[in-house]
Ligand code: ATP
């Protein structure tokens with residue numbers, strides 16, 4: 001054990017690991033949980049690896065519900081993958097139970113721990129290096145949607161309430177602007193006006209869900225690149241990991257969030273707005289991969305609403321950044337003055353750009369059908 005994380009030895013000893021654990025090291029570049037790789041020596045001298053994770057209880061205040069979601073989804077995925085002739089040990093996360101038969105372990109300091117089988121011969125990218133990386137990620141998240149298309153999404157816990165309730169986020173934004181606790185509203189009238197002028201987009205998806213024109217789906221809610229494992233041998237997307245934010249939601253939100261950060265030509269906090277646009281090349285790459293991965297499991301309406309998902313998620317994110325700026329930067333960590341304002345501005349620039357490119361986005365979706 002190289003790490004001094006309290007409770008780790010107790011935790012490692014609590015799970016049904018094959019062989020003798022002999023090394024446990026911090027692993028990966030996750031920001032939310034604390035992740036370790038445990039190596040065990042088997043009788044024949046070979047090694048078996050596991051991922052041991054301490055869950056972040058500050059972020060996830062309902063770890064029990066969270067784990068119920070993860071268990072539900074991974075059990076379902078495993079069955080599906082077996083039915084389809086895939087490799088259930090590499091194409092989904094697999095939970096290792098504790099010696100007491102539980103799906104997670106609570107140590108004596110009230111730390112929550114879980115163990116996954118280690119997915120061998122795979123890696124994840126932290127940054128898009130080439131368009132194919134983005135395409136592989138799209139395929140994997142599309143396939144995730146496809147495999148879970150008949151999962152009873154309503155049975156999942158909403159572990160973070162109202163996570164993508166854009167209308168509620170809009171109300172919260174208005175409150176923050178009205179309260180103006182830092183006296184910053186006067187300086188950002190243009191940005192506030194931008195949000196107000198785009199109000200209709202904050203309830204369009206919620207309304208379609210309420211009218212049942214869009215189905216409730218299992219959503220991942222953290223569709224970034226390094227949450228997909230890539231097969232070392234083939235370079236292809238193998239497995240979607242990091243299921244902490246799996247919740248009932250809209251497929252177009254998962255799609256839209258990927259476009260929001262993945263198809264932007266600049267960083268989220270770029271100050272030179274002339275550099276910020278939504279790349280139609282990358283939009284096409286992701287749309288193609290996502291729709292291929294979905295294998296026809298999206299409804300007509302969901303497909304039609306993909307560009308809307310991108311616009312709404314980007315607007316929502318911009319609203320959240322601006323609301324946080326107005327409230328004194330209490331949620332998103334800042335590294336410079338007006339950091340959240342800069343972030344809000346890039347998102348609003350993207351929204352405007354998407355509106356200009358609306359017809360192109362629709363044509364791309366039609367072409368990928
Ligand atoms: P994030 O910052 O994305 O929320 P996190 O803290 O929730 O990350 P994970 O994404 O679950 O942590 O894991 C961190 C990293 O560990 C992953 O990016 C991946 O490289 C690696 N990893 C996680 N689970 C496995 C697994 N079952 N097999 C192999 N590697 C894994």
Ligand code: MG
Nearest residue numbers: 030226227242
């Ligand atoms: Mg992750």
Ligand code: MG
Nearest residue numbers: 032222242244
């Ligand atoms: Mg995570």
